[in-house]
Amino acid sequence: xxxxxxxxxxxxxxxxxxxxxxxxxxxxxxxxxxxxxxxxxxxxxxxxxxxxxxxxxxxxxxxxxxxxxxxxxxxxxxxxxxxxxxxxxxxxxxxxxxxxxxxxxxxxxxxxxxx
Amino acid sequence: xxxxxxxxxxxxxxxxxxxxxxxxxxxxxxxxxxxxxxxxxxxxxxxxxxxxxxxxxxxxxxxxxxxxxxxxxxxxxxxxxxxxxxxxxxxxxxxxxxxxxxxxxxxxxxxx
Numbered sequence: 120x121x122x123x124x125x126x127x128x129x130x131x132x133x134x135x136x137x138x139x140x141x142x143x144x145x146x147x148x149x150x151x152x153x154x155x156x157x158x159x160x161x162x163x164x165x166x167x168x169x170x171x172x173x174x175x176x177x178x179x180x181x182x183x184x185x186x187x188x189x190x191x192x193x194x195x196x197x198x199x200x201x202x203x204x205x206x207x208x209x210x211x212x213x214x215x216x217x218x219x220x221x222x223x224x225x226x227x228x229x230x231x232x233x234x
Numbered sequence: 235x236x237x238x239x240x241x242x243x244x245x246x247x248x249x250x251x252x253x254x255x256x257x258x259x260x261x262x263x264x265x266x267x268x269x270x271x272x273x274x275x276x277x278x279x280x281x282x283x284x285x286x287x288x289x290x291x292x293x294x295x296x297x298x299x300x301x302x303x304x305x306x307x308x309x310x311x312x313x314x315x316x317x318x319x320x321x322x323x324x325x326x327x328x329x330x331x332x333x334x335x336x337x338x339x340x341x342x343x344x345x346x
Contacts, residue, residue, distance in 0.1 A: 121277065121279070123277070150331065152333060152334065154336075160338065161323070161336050161337060161338040161339055162278070162323065162336040163336075164333050164334070164335065164336070167333045169331060174331065174332075174333070175332065175333045177333065209277055209278070211277075211278075211334075215330065215331045219330065220265075220266040220283075220285060220327065220330055222268055222280045222283050223268075223280070223334055224280060225270075225277035225278045225279070225280075226277050227276060227277045228275075228276075228277050230275075
């Protein structure tokens with residue numbers, strides 16, 4: 120158990136709909152990352168938050184948005200869903216305290232299927 | 235533009251032998267490197283990391299080697315076990331608190 124919790128585990132929705140994926144980081148971790156994995160491909164970085172502030176953006180579509188709340192949990196919102204958005208969405212967290220590089224721990228992922 | 239490359243999509247090794255997984259990177263700003271293992275339908279699991287100030291880091295059966303001049307790192311698993319069969323991802327970050335860039339992964343099969 121990595122300590123990172125993602126809900127829901129599975130989500131099936133129709134094209135054009137909007138969904139919200141939720142992530143609770145490990146206790147005390149300040150950084151949250153979102154990644155997308157499509158069809159057994161690599162992990163594509165979407166976005167990173169650090170202590171509530173957006174830190175970095177990757178190849179995240181304009182239809183997607185995220186936020187990190189004061190309690191450090193994060194949500195990824197996907198709207199106007201298309202078939203190609205079907206993928207595994209992973210959340211990860213890392214401590215990143217005191218200027219020291221630390222590894223990221225991943226949740227189990229949310230499998231999104233758009234039909 | 236793939237900044238982290240794993241040129242071998244798959245690798246098969248006999249149980250008990252050494253597994254060597256390779257990774258190349260292009261961004262000279264990367265200074266922290268990690269290896270993750272992933273089973274199907276699970277999240278990636280952290281294995282081992284190395285900072286750019288080192289050239290080797292060891293943890294049990296896992297050793298990571300870094301060659302900064304060649305922008306190359308490798309993961310050695312000795313001895314390989316059937317439970318090591320998984321997809322292995324190399325990842326890198328450019329400085330404290332930065333995001334992690336992942337390679338496409340190498341599928342390792344350890345044959346009994």
